[in-house]
Amino acid sequence: MTRDLAVVAVANVFIVGAGFGVLRATGIRPALTDLTWTLGVGYLLGVAAVGAVGSALLVAGLALSWWQILLLCACVFAAGLLRRDGNRPPPGARRSGWVWALPAVALLAGAILAVDFAAQPLWTDDAWSIWAVKAHSIVELDGLNAAFLSSASLISADYPLLVPVLELVPLRFAGLPSELIPLQLGLAFLALPAALVALMRDRVPALTLWLVALAIVLAPTLQVQAASAVADVTLATFFALAGVAGWRWVEAGESAMLWLGGCFAAAAVATKFEGRAFVALLFLALVAAAMRRGRSVRNLVWVALAVTASALPWQLWSRAHGIGNAYSEAGGVRAAELPDTVVGFPGRRSRSPARSPTRPRGSR
């Protein structure tokens, strides 16, 4: 376990490096010691880049072995170095005084959560039936396998690939099967408060900002969802950051923030289908807000096109191979079934309560 944690940590350092590449490409050059930028924005941009580009590479026929993941991170970092001019450090934080106690508590809470994520087995049904099965199939079958994906082995086979690509990090570096998948996905959640603080710290009082960060880390439902190794919190993380960066662009016209928002929006689209609707609405809202302020939306259109293009490889590949999901293949929900669907399938109750898996088994 210790060795597995160490190699996965090394892989995640490379992901931070990829995030720094994206930051430099957009014209932002934070100091490594600026931890909210390094471990917040930098890490999540790395996750976004590895997830989105990694999805395209899987479609292109690669199997994303451990060295390919490292090479991908190195290439994204190197791409950022190509931009030599116009790099600026991000805005500094406001003075905060006694407020340092809030990040200290947030850090403690984050550390406890990280231990919990590392202890979680892969147990929720969505985690193994939608996401982990796809990541495992990439390892076992040496890349995307259309025959497997279109077989009866998994539901929602047409979901995008960012989460399986992230799960490949522990699977490739720590071996199969890996119990570190919940930790790998949970790290994105743990980075969210830091990223929010980094992006907003020159606009919002430190007290308010760290209070929000602390509330996010302590929110019980978010904790449970983040530990479940499903995609919802990851999607929410990317969408929230896309919104914040987009708002900064509308407010101050910072083009770097527009491109950062675009990266996070692309990651949201690459995480779940619902991300497409969220991001489309976000862009519509940004267009409306920008026009109201008399700001040109030309760059926003370019960003929207780039986000759309990033989703195309998997979309085209999955359609070309006839990959659907069990739900739509079964005909979806008929209008007459909608009320039951909304209130929660009253006819599908169990004959017996599910037992806790850690209780003694075979006791009957």
Added chain:
Amino acid sequence: MLNLPSQPGTAGLVMLVVGAFAGVFVIVVLRGRIAHQLGAPSSEARPLLVTAALALTAAAAPYTLWRVTEDIRETAPITAAHARYVGAETKLVDGELVERIVELIPENATYAVAVAPGAYVEIRESLAQWLGYALLPRRQLRVAAVAEWIVAWGAPPATLGIRAVRPTLVGRNRLSEFEPVYLAEAPS
């Protein structure tokens, strides 16, 4: 989180009381400092709102974090071997039986799954999905007639209307009603 406590218990109640004190501390001691930080008089809405939010967060923090530490205490002892099939057990599927099936079906083979109609709903709805995950890289087919192997859960394949040869009893599901689980080859 697999093992969050369902009841606060004594320790949880202590944490709730500690949290209540923390919340009161924020309101009584920090209210003025919060207003100073925000650069507004403490009677204005903004400092009041932030004070209330901080008090609530401080009040919730001890109990919330205690729940997580309890989950760690219960979940961390799960062995790596057991962790592999905890997901199956949440659906009343005996993971050790599935591990035996993994050993019996060749890696490049195809299989189909049939579940007795009287099985618990968790098993009927989730067994095929769990096998799709656990039996990788074996490929699951929807139509039993074209699969090379048949996994029959709860009854022999013939009883479930599936033609198969040499059905073997793999074992009985210890998490449900000890229903039999068979593995059979498809007729060539």
